[in-house]
Amino acid sequence: MHSAWLIPVLPLLGFLFNLLLGKRLGKKAVTAAGVGTVALSFVLACVLFLAMLHAPGHRLELSYGDWLDAGSFSVPLGFVIDPLSGLMMLVITGIGFLIHLYSVGYMGEDGGYARYFAYMNLFVFFMLTLVMGSSLPLMFVGWEGVGLCSYLLIGYDYAQADDVPATAGLKAFIYNRVGDLGVLMGMLALFAAFGTLTIGDILVKAGHFGPQVGFGLLTFATLMFFLGCTGKSAQLPLYLWLPDAMAGPTPVSALIHAATMVTSGIYLVVRMAPLFQMTPVTMTVIAWVGGLTALFAATIAIVQKDIKRVLAYSTVSQLGYMFLGLGAAGFAAGFFHVFTHAWFKALLFLGAGSVIHALHHEQNLMKMGGLWKKMPVTGWTMLIATACIIGFPGTSGFASKDEILYLAYLKSPVLYWMGVAGACCTAFYMLRLFTLAFLGEPRDAHAFEHAHESPVTMTAPLVVLAVGALGAVAFGWPVAFGGSFRIEAFLEPSVSYGATSAEAVVHHGGNPAMLAGISTVLALAFAWWGWSSYKGGLAVAEARAAKWPFLHRLLENKYFVDEGLAYALVAPLRWFGNLLWKLFDVIFIDGIGVNLPGALTRVAGDFTALFQTGRVRNYVLTMGLGALLLLYVFLK
């Protein structure tokens, strides 16, 4: 596979082209470079994926020499393609291509067209580096790079008067910095333990250790990695940036903040699966954080009015499910949910984008309604995605979510019930979203008048994603319902990297069919409730909000976490910053460090200027006296 390096490099070339020449060469060239490079990458990724399937042990290791080489420490510049990174690669380039295509229609009238595609291409490059990199430092380059692109794209409308996008971008960046520190610490800890940062070497060496009891270096490392995951994948307590990230263009939300970047935390955990399996403490932490996030975010999504915010909290919640699955040792289950979620959540976002586009950038659900007739393609594809995400029997969401819930039950029944409660909320808010947007009577006659179905570059990706969302089920179907969880066998070479430690975890116990039945019946009941509450407009919901004003306010204001943080963390930091500014900066650095030497120099200059009389005879006299002095010194 000599062309493998082209897969990430092509989008990078697209980025350079669009950045340097895009504005001059016009929209057609930008479209060709922006969408074309990702399409080519996708084709190459497919070829590489097939080559990987035929490789021994389902793993291709490609090395392009040494990147860093210092004494005993060396980092290779290389890629590893195995089922895990291969599947991620396909998702990134495949769904990435569809979203690029969709952007052609969505961003068509935007002035920053070239800049937009440049950033998007850069994102694809970094994301591919993240998943394909064979060593932790290379992965970290991608990890930081996608954070940068996320920042750039959230703040894409930076000139907007209220500064919302710029602030949101900054917020995302800063929250991610906290997490990135965790990844760095984890890397250093692993280097201290194993003396190498190549993922394969670490996992093979880790295989010689037994499971860690208590709290050791490995537990510290994995916990630090998980801290990084809570930042990048928006888990408690670092989830706050993701809902605000919706200030970016909708395709960006679909690609970065739903389908790919936010799942890189899950990817990291699955990549290091043998290490995480050896640290039961970390696994328990992951499961509980995931379960709590899944439920917590789902309750907030119930009352949000902005269509994209509902989906954002939904994403946080679904990411929580993925971590719940990982924490319950269901690496394949967690990753399967990444895969299915990538399809249906990208579809939901693009569908929402289609609605927003049709209504001239109206994002308020309360002003929508009755769009079903006007936008049939968007409506149908949204319905399919909704069915998937609420776990309607037979859909991909059902398969992946119920596998996670089953594994959660084996870990702890409490986790299972938290997951089920989250699933009920999911069903409720998704049906609420769908009913408010597409069914009932139009609540804003003016916006409804102008609504129209989106152009074909936008609807075509919707249809393809809908097919993918339904077809993803082919990768796994719960054993309890007569299927086989094929993705588990498929991912086995990745999850048991090095093949020494990770014994296949045998899942048994409980009654999987009954557990899935309970969660599905409850979710469907809540879905029906959500539909019936909103089918006749807002009256029922408003009555309910009036009945429990406290609860409604609590949810509507997202449990006041932002406000609490502002009070508990931001205010003291700001005070401290002010102190540093007024005391340290103004007095020490500006005063003693800069202005004092300046003033001294000025005084010295003024003094010596007294000798500068401008009279030649004075100078000659001084010179003569100087010569005499020299004579005296030398002839003494």
Add this chain to the structure above:
Amino acid sequence: MADLLSGALQGYLAVALLLFVVGLATVLLRRTLLMQFMGVELMLNAANVALLAFARWRGGDVQATVFYLMIIAVAACEAAVGLALVIGLHRLRGTTDADRTASLKQ
């Protein structure tokens, strides 16, 4: 040192010193640029006198004589340039008073 300042050399060095001091005094005390310029020439020639005196004292060094001729030539050039400057200054300012041409002070 004592050997240097005794005998035949002494007279020549005294003349050279006198010339030098007169030149220096002229530069320091006169304010007219032309006079100061002449003072500079005097100091230069004082050095020449000393040079030739030493050459003679060392036993008639021909190099010194050649060197002296060179200095005279250079001094002539320098005098031409200097006089041109003085005339230029006089045209510009209407004066050749050194103390009144102190605009570089600013």
